[in-house]
Amino acid sequence: MSQIRKVDVAVVGSGPAGHVAAVQMARLGLSCVLIGPEHGGKDGRTTALLGSSVPYLEALGLWDAIASKGQALRVMRLIDDTGRLFKAPTTEFDSSEIGLEAFGYNIDNNQLVACLHEAVRDLVEDERLFEDKQLARSVRLEGDHADVEMEDGSIWQARLAIAADGRNSIVRQAAGIEMRKWSYPQTALVVNLHHKNEAHRNISTEFHTKTGPFTLVPFREGYSSSLVCVVTAEDAERLKSLCRLELALELERRAHSIYGAFDVISDPQTFPLAGMVAKQFHGPRAAFIAESAHAFPPIGAQGLNLSLRDIAALADIIREDGIKDPGSLEVLETYGRMRRSDVWSRTAGVHMLNMSLISALPFGQGARSAGLALANMVPSLRKLMMKAGLDAPGKIGWTSRVMNKKERGAQG
Template sequence: MPAPSATAPYDIAVVGAGPSGLTAGLLFASYGFSTVIIAPKVNLSDGRTTALLQASVDLLTQIGVWDRLVLKAAPLAKMRMVDDTGRLVRAPEVTFDSLELDLPAFGYNLLNKDLNLILEKAALEQDNLTFLNQSAANYDAKDEATTITMGDGSTCQARLVVAADGRKSLAREAAGIDVKRWSYPQMAVVLNLNHDQPHRDTSTEFHTPTGPFTLVPLPGRTSSLVCVVTHEEAERLKDMGKAELALEFEQRAHSILGKFELNSEPQMFPLSGMIARALVGQRVALIGEAAHVFPPIGAQGLNLGLRDVAGLGKVLKAAKDKNNDIGSAEVLGAYEKERRTDITTRTVAVDALNRSLLTDFLPVQIARSAGIYFADKIPPLRRVLMREGIAPGTRSKRKSLLSRVTRRLG
C-alpha cells in the first residue's frame, strides 16, 4: 500500500469505510485506478451480522477476500418462511432449498466485525490503494476534479468521489442530492444467541403481525436474530433480563432450535427507509446507504449496496478502457441507468412485504398468502424467485424467465 498522502491526486476517493466502501476501494484499485479511502476508522466491534447472497459472494471472490471470509461464515442452504400472524387468512409454510438451483447455499452469514476486519486487512495490503484515517469535512467540485478537505485541514483531489458514508451522507448533501425518507411504526431488536438444537444451515423467518422474526445461522449452534416489533413492545423487551429475554424469544420461535441463550447484548433500531432521488451529482456517485436504506428484511441491505459497487465498477472500467473521463456526466449517467431499476424495485418490494404484514385488510392478506402459495407450488416460479433473490439477472433474463412461467401457467 502506498504511504498516505494528503496532496496526491487520485482517480477515485471513496468516502466511508463500511463494507460497501472497503469493497469499492478494493475493486477500483484492482481495476488500476489510483484510489483513496477516506474514513476516521473501521468499525471492528459491530456484533451484528450480514447474510451475503450469491452476487455478493461473487464480488468478494473477485477482489480476493472470499476465501478468508467463508471460514468465518455459516452457509444458508435453506430458507424457511412461516406465517405466524394468527390471522384468518394465512400462507402455507414454504421452504426454499439451494440445491434446487444446484448451489451449495443461497448465501453465507457472518459477523460484521469479521467482515470489516478482513476487508480492512485486504485494503491495507492492496496496491494502488491509500487509506487516509480522516473525516471528510468539505467538498469543492470543479470541472476536472473535486477537492476534499479533511477534518485536520489537509486536502486531497479526486476525479470522482464515491459516497459510501451512510444514510446521513455529507458527500450526498454537498452534491445537493435530495432524498425521500419514510418511517415505520416498528423497531428491530437485533442480537446473537446460542441454542440447543442444530440449525442445519436453515434460515427461518416467521411472519408476525408486527413484522418478521428471523433466525439466521452462524457457525456452530449459534444464530443471529432480527425481531421486528412495535415501539411499545420494544420498550417491554428492553426491560427484560437476559434469561427472561432468551425465554421470550425461544417461545416466539416455538422452540424449533431448543433452548436459547443470548451471547450478545440486544440492540434496537427504529425502522425507516430512504432513497436518493439521484444516484449521481457533479463528480460524485452514491453507493450503499448513501443511496438507499430500508428495513432489515430479506437480507437485501448490504447485498444491494455491493451490487452498487459491482455496477459502478463495471461502468468505470468500461470508461477507463475507452479512455473516457470517469467523473463525466455521461459516465455517471450510465451508472444511474445501470442501478436505478434494481434499487427501486427492491425498495418497493421490501416496503410492500413489510406493510403487508402490518395490515388487517383482508384483500392484502389474501394476496400475500396466494403469492406465497404459488411460489411454493409452481416450480418455474420458485426458481425465478430464488434466482432473483440471490443474484438478480439482467432485465432480458428476467423477462425470459417470467415468460416461461406465464406459458406454464397458461
C-alpha cells in the same frame, strides 16, 4: 496553504461498502484513497451475502477469507405466525433446487470488516491504495475534480468521489441531492443467540408475525443464530430492557422452541425502521453507493448485496469507458440510469412484504398467502422466486451460470 494530494478516486466512508469500493477501484488500476476511521469492532449485527455477491467478491479476491468466517444459508424457511384468517403454508426454499450449494453466507459484521480491511492493508503495502483514517470535514464538487477536506486541513483531490458515508452523506449533501424518506411504525431488535440443544442445519427461519418478520439466521457455528425481531417501538424497548435470562425465555417463546432453549450472547440493539432513496444516484464528480443512495428495513437481506451491485455497476461502466475519466458526466449519468430499476424494485419488494404483514387489509394478507401456497405447489414458480430474491432482474440466472461453470471445471 493546505496540503493537496491527488488521486483518481476518493472513497468517502470506511464501512463494508467503502472497503469493497476502494479495493475495486484499485483493482481497476486507479489510484484511490479510502477515507474514514477504523472500524470499532462493536457492531452486533450480521450480514447475509447472497446471489451474485459471492462470485463478485470472488473475482475481487475477497471471498475465501469471508466464507471461512461465515455460515452457509442453504434453506430459507418461511412460517406464518400472524394468526390471521388467511394463513400461508410453511414454505421452504432449498438452494439446491436452483443449482447452488448455498444461497449465500451469513457473517458477523465485525469479522466482515476485518476480512475486507486485510485486503485493503495488502493494497496499501503494495502502494496501490491509500488509507486516511480521519473523518472528512467537507466536500467540494468542481467541474473537473472533487476536493475532500480532512480534519487536519489536508485535501484529497480526486477525479471521482464515491459516497459510501451513509444516510447523512456529506458527499451527497455537497451535490445538493435530496433523499425521498419514509418511516414505518416498527423497530428491529437485533441480538445473537446460542441454542445448544438443536443445530440450525444451515436453515434460515423467518416467522411472519403481525408486527413484522422474526428471523433466525445461522451464525458463527452450528448452534448459534443471529436474530432480527421486528416489533413495535414500545415492544422493542421492553425487550431490550429485559435481563438476558428473561429475554432468552421470551425469544424462545416467540420462536416456538424450534431450537430449544436460547442463551443471549450479545447485547441487544434496536433500529427504528425507515426507508430512503436518493432522487438521483450521482452528482458532479460524485457517485452515491450503499446507504448514501438507498436504505430500507432489514427485511430480505438486501442492504449490502444491493450496495455491491452499485459498486460492480460503477466499475463496469468505468472499465467500458476505458478508464479515461472515472468521474466524467457520461460515466455518472450511465451509472444513475443503470441503478434506478434495481434499487427501486428492491425497495418496492421490501416495502410490499413488510406492509403485507402489518396491514389489517385482507387483500394483502391473501396475496401473500396465495403466493406462498403457489410456490409450494409449482416448482418452476418457486425457482423463479428464489432467483428473483437473490439478484436484480438483469442478473437472474447469472449466479447459477457462474456456479455451474465452476462445477463443470471442477469435474473436468
